[in-house]
Amino acid sequence: MEPTISFFSGFAPKDLLFLGEAALRTMWISILSISIGTVLGVVFGWILYEGKWAAALTVAPILDVFRSVPLIIQLVLFYNFAPIVGLNLDPFASGVVILTIYTAALVANVARGGIEAVEPPMRRAARSLGMSYWQDLRYVVLPIGGRAVFPAWVGVALGVMKDSALVSVLGYVELLKASQILITRTQEPFLILSIAGAFYFALSYPISRYAASLERKWAQ
């Protein structure tokens, strides 16, 4: 009698579906942390710009830590720290929290650069036309500064999207983790990694090209 049980089975079309689902999870966790992180980052950037030495002593060093420690260490650390203070977070929630703070730390610098890109005379002109401080921020600084740092922001966002692969260490099944699971079963690492790589490339490449073309257009 032939042996009927085999541990490894070849790559089947339904595995593509499995990878596609995992790619959606990668996109979901990225979109969530990038959008929250960007909002937080802009607030931090504004604090860094307006706060002068007070911010330099408080917010700046904290944000600096998140940029100077590897993301993977941050993830493991937070995942193991949360239960100590009585929080029970699943891998997804821990991943979102850390990726959000990481995004915010990177965006804060970008946002500060954006505010600095708007020359003081322009802002004084806005104020002397009768705009309030917030109107000046909303109608003058946001459009002009935002345009100046938009390409940098896209770079940060794409970086976070790629770095979301690290959440796999906590056991969250995103694209790269899914491909690892499939590799273990099918023993076809080259094929599966190529597919996973193509997914990432298809997500990242068009956006980076689009941002580069926008930058060129705005530079004129």
Next chain:
Amino acid sequence: MFDYNFHWRPVMKSLPDLLEAAMLTLQVAVLAMILGIVIGLCLALIRLHMRGPLLWLASTWVELARNTPALFQLFFFGFGLGSFGLHLSPYMIVLMGLTFNCAGYLAENFRGGFQAIPDTQIRASRSLGLNAWQAYTRIVIPQVFRIVYHPITNQMVWAVLMSSLGMLVGFRELSGETQFFASRTFRIFEYFAVTAVIYYVIVKLILGASRLLATRLFRY
């Protein structure tokens, strides 16, 4: 609130091992940076001056390195090449993955640097009797170096942070060693907290050293 006893003694006992592993981290990052600078320079020059299959190869390298996660690249060198019967040691996996990534990112920086030097300078130096090699090494490269010095420093920091991914391919650098000790003693939080501090110190040392070097290099 704290229902957890921190045990720092095992961490302190293995601190010498961790510091030794930190040296390995630095070693692999520095090697990857040196190789990355050399290859990145070649890629940038190819993308600026050449046509045909070499240009295609260089462009593919740069776009792949920039648009896929670093962890994916490590996995590719780790498992993907296994499909062709090529099994690398963890050290080589991390070194090659980091080099691939750094070369891709640096190539774009170098390309921007070369484009910032006007052609007229090369023509002027040629008409003064310098040959092409002299014009490049004495006129162009020193100026490009000044432009890309800051990006190179940043990339060096990234290389150190990225080398932490070695932990996922079984490389016993700082993160891998930490994971090894942490899984042996179950003091995960304590170990990774100390490792985070070590990474922070390494990054600050690199940035400080580069600032010192910059004041000496760019005095004029």
